Amino acid sequence: MSDKTILVVGTYDTKDEELNYIADVIREQGGAVATMDISVLGDPSAPCDYSKHDVAEAGGSSIQAAIDSGDENTAMQIMAQGSAALALKLYREGVFDGLIVLGGTMGTDAALDLCQALPIGVPKYVVSTVSFSPLIPPERLPADVQMILWAGGLYGLNSICKASLSQAAGAVLGAARAVEKPDFQKPLIGMTSFGKTVLRYMVSLKPALEERGYEVAVFHATGMGGRAFESLAGECAFAAVLDFAPQELGNHIMGSTISAGPDRMTNAGASGTPQMVSIGCYDLVDFIGWQDVPPKLAGQEVHAHNRLLSSVMMTPDQRREMAQAMCTQLAGAKGPVNLILPLEGGNEWDRPGGPLHDADGLSAFIDEIRAHCPDNVTLIELDSHINDAEFSDRVLAEFDAWVTAGVVTT
Incomplete structure (x- = not known):
């Protein structure tokens, strides 16, 4: 046999x-x-x-x-x-x-x-x-x-x-x-992030959501992670998504090959999956460290993360382009969308005094989000940083409200 x-x-x-x-x-x-x-x-x-x-x-x-x-x-x-x-x-x-x-x-x-x-x-x-x-x-x-x-x-x-x-x-x-295949016995939450040195919300959100009876899968938004996330979102695998690290979209529009494809930030919306979105590392463009900087980013400061991966900080104009792209991708969503906008920054390095702090760039991005946020998206502004407790607390409050309203199933 x-x-x-x-x-x-x-x-x-x-x-x-x-x-x-x-x-x-x-x-x-x-x-x-x-x-x-x-x-x-x-x-x-x-x-x-x-x-x-x-x-x-x-x-x-x-x-x-x-x-x-x-x-x-x-x-x-x-x-x-x-x-x-x-x-x-x-x-x-x-x-x-x-x-x-x-x-x-x-x-x-x-x-x-x-x-x-x-x-x-x-x-x-x-x-x-x-x-x-x-x-x-x-x-x-x-x-x-x-x-x-x-x-x-x-x-x-x-x-x-x-x-x-x-x-x-x-x-x-x-x-x-x-193989131990996914059994989907518990409703699944899909979350995007990077490592804890730059984004920290998953440290508190994952156990809090698990206590509420959900399974949480965190996807590393470095191209293939976003591809897996989008694939599952398109299959309606998620009860909700917490897409807080949209950097792959910026990579794509800036010409980096570290892309999850042109449909990044669209498949949850196309399937009607409730989604919360934020701005984790929106201001950075990753590219393959052993290749030349993409032409669109030539002449900008480069930070080598390791021998495989390097990052370029976006200019204010590029951040405006990123904001417009995010709004465009979310505009077609068939399900509810909350765009949670932390007004004090989107990664640990961009805090005041940090190596990537750029108040003018952040202001340009925020203004563009406000100007182009589509009607189907609820914009929630927070006087905090994405890594502050206030951000995670607000996410959980909005999530609980969705559960109470029957928007997210248990």
Whole structure:
């Protein structure tokens, strides 16, 4: 008896030998395998459990349509859409417990859509010739995907690529056996923040909300954390969100590659999830420390956080742009939005006497928020700093009022 089943996906017309090797390793370790073919032109050496025809039809198309397109990009997008739809259906039916996809650039392009379709907690592994490459934009990476470089495996099996393939096969089976999936028995609150040296509200808010019967997940707003947050918000996973660290939006509009995507601060609103928003680190733009400063920030003072991450402090004009962007993103929200605006600053370093204090910049940002705050957003101004107790106390008071009014469920 096999305890877990792994769905093995790839273009079986060109990667048949490698995909079958992965399947054999999984079976040797006591797992079971289901196979899915996302190729277009050729056929596997033996029939797959889910054929290329099944995949194309699941996406509302056909293999013939993919062929007739005469374009490999169009054809693979048909297969990407179909594999995502079919995999989600199969997972919901309990057909498999974990997923592994093999590919070069073509297969990886499809793999990202497929993995994105599956919820957090489903083990999903991508074995790719472009793993960890800048070819892959952050917004296309699923929140909990695992990747391994398919070294030396462009054409045919060898001892180098077997090392990667066998590791991935064992990893996905082990993950399927060990994973403790979210059970959502308690209503979940999603919160964004940075570390305690710069933002501290979660230290008091998390236990206070847990005492009220909620589970609290705090997301590190450094690109991928915000991507995971937005993904879950779009799936209506949260009873409410406390999106207090919007810096990824500033990163995005200022040209940093540390971005959670253009839809940052929109998915909770689109799903109608109640949200409280604030300004944690709104005034900083993070960028990759070993790369050049984004052109839009050239000539501004740089603070190196570590060898991976550096920050630039926004000018007053850039803060106005940030304020307008926040208001634009929140304007489409279908659920209630409270924008809590601490008038004395948004991170520990910007207090008077601190290394990043800029009274004119803060004033410019506040004025712009006041001028552009959309009608669907309740603006709450506080004569305090975001790290003061007054901020957390007001958040809890507003949250309790939402619970009493039935806006947030218990």
